[in-house]
Amino acid sequence: MDIVKLNIDNKPVVVEKGTTLLDAAKSVGVDVPTLCHMKLHDLNVENNPGGCRVCVVEVEGRRNLAPACKTECTEGMAVNTHSLRVVNARRTVMELILSDHPAECLTCVKNGKCDLQTMAQDLGIREIPFEGEQSCYKEDKSPAIIRDVDKCIMCRRCEMMCNEVQTVGCLSAINRGFESVVAPAFEMDLEKSTCTYCGQCVAVCPTGALSEVDNSRKVLNALVDTTKTVIVQTAPAVRVALGEEFGMEPGNIVTGKMASALRKLGFDKVFDTDFAADLTIMEEGTELLGRLQKHLAGDKDVKLPILTSCCPGWVNFFESNFPDMLDIPSTAKSPQQMFGAIAKTYLADKMGVKREDLVVVSVMPCLAKKYESGRDEFKVDGNPDVDLSITTRELAQMIKGANINFGDLNDEEFDNPMGESTGAGVIFANTGGVIEAAARTAYEVHTKKKLEKVEFEALRGFDGIRSATVDFDGLPIKIGIAHGLGNARKLLEDVQAGKSEFHAIEIMACPGGCIGGGGQPYHHGDTGILKKRAAAIYREDEGKEIRKSHENPFIVKLYDEFLGEPCGELSHKLLHTHYFDKKKKVEIKND
Amino acid sequence: MAEIKLADSKVQELKDVCKKFEYDKGELINVLHAAQVIFGYLPAEVQEIVADELKVNIAHVYGVVTFYSFFTMTPKGEHPVSVCMGTACYVRGAEKVLDEFKRLLDVKVGETTPDGKFSVSSLRCVGACGLAPVVTVGEKVYGRVAPEDVKDILSEYN
Numbered sequence: 001m002d003i004v005k006l007n008i009d010n011k012p013v014v015v016e017k018g019t020t021l022l023d024a025a026k027s028v029g030v031d032v033p034t035l036c037h038m039k040l041h042d043l044n045v046e047n048n049p050g051g052c053r054v055c056v057v058e059v060e061g062r063r064n065l066a067p068a069c070k071t072e073c074t075e076g077m078a079v080n081t082h083s084l085r086v087v088n089a090r091r092t093v094m095e096l097i098l099s100d101h102p103a104e105c106l107t108c109v110k111n112g113k114c115d116l117q118t119m120a121q122d123l124g125i126r127e128i129p130f131e132g133e134q135s136c137y138k139e140d141k142s143p144a145i146i147r148d149v150d151k152c153i154m155c156r157r158c159e160m161m162c163n164e165v166q167t168v169g170c171l172s173a174i175n176r177g178f179e180s181v182v183a184p185a186f187e188m189d190l191e192k193s194t195c196t197y198c199g200q201c202v203a204v205c206p207t208g209a210l211s212e213v214d215n216s217r218k219v220l221n222a223l224v225d226t227t228k229t230v231i232v233q234t235a236p237a238v239r240v241a242l243g244e245e246f247g248m249e250p251g252n253i254v255t256g257k258m259a260s261a262l263r264k265l266g267f268d269k270v271f272d273t274d275f276a277a278d279l280t281i282m283e284e285g286t287e288l289l290g291r292l293q294k295h296l297a298g299d300k301d302v303k304l305p306i307l308t309s310c311c312p313g314w315v316n317f318f319e320s321n322f323p324d325m326l327d328i329p330s331t332a333k334s335p336q337q338m339f340g341a342i343a344k345t346y347l348a349d350k351m352g353v354k355r356e357d358l359v360v361v362s363v364m365p366c367l368a369k370k371y372e373s374g375r376d377e378f379k380v381d382g383n384p385d386v387d388l389s390i391t392t393r394e395l396a397q398m399i400k401g402a403n404i405n406f407g408d409l410n411d412e413e414f415d416n417p418m419g420e421s422t423g424a425g426v427i428f429a430n431t432g433g434v435i436e437a438a439a440r441t442a443y444e445v446h447t448k449k450k451l452e453k454v455e456f457e458a459l460r461g462f463d464g465i466r467s468a469t470v471d472f473d474g475l476p477i478k479i480g481i482a483h484g485l486g487n488a489r490k491l492l493e494d495v496q497a498g499k500s501e502f503h504a505i506e507i508m509a510c511p512g513g514c515i516g517g518g519g520q521p522y523h524h525g526d527t528g529i530l531k532k533r534a535a536a537i538y539r540e541d542e543g544k545e546i547r548k549s550h551e552n553p554f555i556v557k558l559y560d561e562f563l564g565e566p567c568g569e570l571s572h573k574l575l576h577t578h579y580f581d582k583k584k585k586v587e588i589k590n591d
Numbered sequence: 592m593a594e595i596k597l598a599d600s601k602v603q604e605l606k607d608v609c610k611k612f613e614y615d616k617g618e619l620i621n622v623l624h625a626a627q628v629i630f631g632y633l634p635a636e637v638q639e640i641v642a643d644e645l646k647v648n649i650a651h652v653y654g655v656v657t658f659y660s661f662f663t664m665t666p667k668g669e670h671p672v673s674v675c676m677g678t679a680c681y682v683r684g685a686e687k688v689l690d691e692f693k694r695l696l697d698v699k700v701g702e703t704t705p706d707g708k709f710s711v712s713s714l715r716c717v718g719a720c721g722l723a724p725v726v727t728v729g730e731k732v733y734g735r736v737a738p739e740d741v742k743d744i745l746s747e748y749n
Binding site for chain 1: 635638647648649650651652653654657658
């Protein structure tokens with residue numbers, strides 16, 4: 001390994017040849033500011049267009065300032081990252097960027113969380129000496145994501161996530177010079193493009209150019225409407241991330257405080273999506289075993305591998321990219337939608353509330369859930385099973401807006417019957433979690449033996465594509481796992497080519513699974529936060545008395561009282577769905 | 592604009608071009624160049640074929656098409672007018688000549704007249720600086736063009 005020795009801010013640095021000044025500086029604790037650069041270590045991706053020029057540094061002997069992100073270290077270099085010349089240049093760059101940026105910070109969705117705002121603060125920008133034309137581009141509001149391109153600084157992080165990590169390929173820089181913007185092909189709206197609403201573009205956007213559709217006002221309006229009964233469900237990933245919005249360390253579990261806050265906000269009942277996750281396992285697990293048994297009996301037509309279907313970003317992805325394989329994914333609805341379907345039938349009856357008077361709100365780590373809840377097949381006579389979906393960030397905003405002191409709240413429990421869940425429901429938040437939960441139940445149902453150890457360590461981890469063979473008492477079950485849609489595509493192409501040997505594949509659209517969802521508190525490029533959330537999920541699972549979905553007493557009761565049996569007639573009607581060919585054809589803009 | 596039906600023979604020609612370039616993503620610009628020769632312009636349907644053949648995102652193809660001023664998504668007129676805006680032509684008044692074409696034809700640069708007869712574009716240096724300002728209509732070159740000549744030039748094609 002070739003090494004290079006240099007000095008950065010008078011500190012001696014030794015790095016591998018090929019290292020950039022930016023990384024070298026970081027290795028000795030010097031954080032050179034950047035706007036466009038973003039390195040997501042655990043995902044092995046780096047956005048490095050060298051476009052923002054905020055990271056310029058002074059290299060002794062060089063005439064021009066050098067962008068630290070694009071300059072390789074060479075032997076004997078002497079670098080100053082904060083000379084007067086550097087700071088002045090950085091200020092000028094910022095002033096130029098801000099001269100074409102709407103000055104509406106106070107009302108911006110990113111106020112207080114914006115990298116551009118933070119940078120302007122750090123540099124002490126107090127006035128913008130440059131006057132000129134301002135960009136003016138149409139606003140694009142899809143069911144889940146809003147594009148406000150005037151706030152875009154062309155860092156291209158969204159493009160990197162959309163094209164390289166997710167391989168959705170919906171966004172590209174178009175036009176040139178002052179006219180350039182990041183947009184879908186032919187400047188069509190997101191809704192008409194191949195966008196899956198995974199929200200990873202929103203998760204990395206340094207400004208307010210990309211944001212979620214905010215449903216929190218609608219939720220508040222429902223809460224004050226005395227004619228409505230408003231109930232809420234919370235996805236497993238929310239409880240390990242919500243605390244971050246209140247200054248807590250990543251990985252804090254705030255399940256009890258969250259339940260308490262939701263009650264204070266005025267929800268009539270506080271339930272848990274984890275309950276519906278257990279229900280999903282009953283349906284999806286039964287479907288898996290059903291297909292497996294047919295396969296073992298020699299049925300050549302049976303579709304294997306079965307693919308999980310909990311993730312709406314993933315569903316959107318296969319509907320537009322693999323429309324020839326719509327019969328392979330499980331037909332089980334996602335936990336969010338299972339919850340809605342049961343709430344508006346079984347629960348509404350129990351509570352004596354009419355369907356149209358019951359408002360189901362979901363708190364999700366996800367933007368695609370907003371789109372999913374609005375899909376026509378999840379409505380009865382126009383009334384959706386889930387009325388409003390908000391993100392972890394929106395919930396935090398609501399709690400702050402209601403001046404609830406989150407940190408001081410006492411832990412409270414969820415309501416029943418739809419608040420009880422097992423550890424299997426909890427781990428749905430992590431990549432590998434859905435299939436582990438399914439394995440816990442499928443093993444016991446298939447072998448009729450008690451599982452010695454409920455943790456399937458082989459299914460856990462952070463690698464983009466993983467595989468493991470789980471022994472079902474002599475029957476080897478081959479399982480594949482992918483998180484990130486680019487990884488999913490690889491597994492799917494194998495299935496398409498008939499090369500896949502898996503019996504079951506779990507896919508989650510977002511890196512890390514739901515804990516890394518597009519609706520979670522911003523990680524600002526620190527993927528270590530995702531790992532802390534994942535670890536917290538496994539801790540929450542360990543702390544549960546019951547850790548297998550089929551042992552959830554309220555699930556057992558639900559089947560006894562209402563549904564009959566998993567994959568039975570009523571289950572099929574309420575808890576299963578079908579998929580559509582959404583391969584997009586090019587649409588020409590009407591001028 | 593409605594959806595356009597592309598001629599099968601031309602589509603085949605484009606697919607052959609992609610094959611000739613071995614479906615190399617790095618040859619996108621060359622493929623688009625060839626496509627524009629085949630079709631005269633690059634409508635969305637053509638870009639979609641290129642994206643499918645080279646397995647690149649359609650957004651990326653559109654990004655490249657909109658970046659280079661050579662590529663156009665509007666069909667050129669029967670008589671494409673190009674005004675050289677290279678340095679020599681520019682300093683000798685090419686802009687005024689261009690403005691006169693725009694005024695008389697009532698189009699912007701890159702547009703085509705509604706009857707499909709003329710399109711107006713600007714280009715950078717045709718290598719005939721001695722004749723500045725230079726205008727080309729189709730294959731024909733006009734040198735030392737003054738704004739008052741524009742009317743006569745157009746009348747040759749009416």
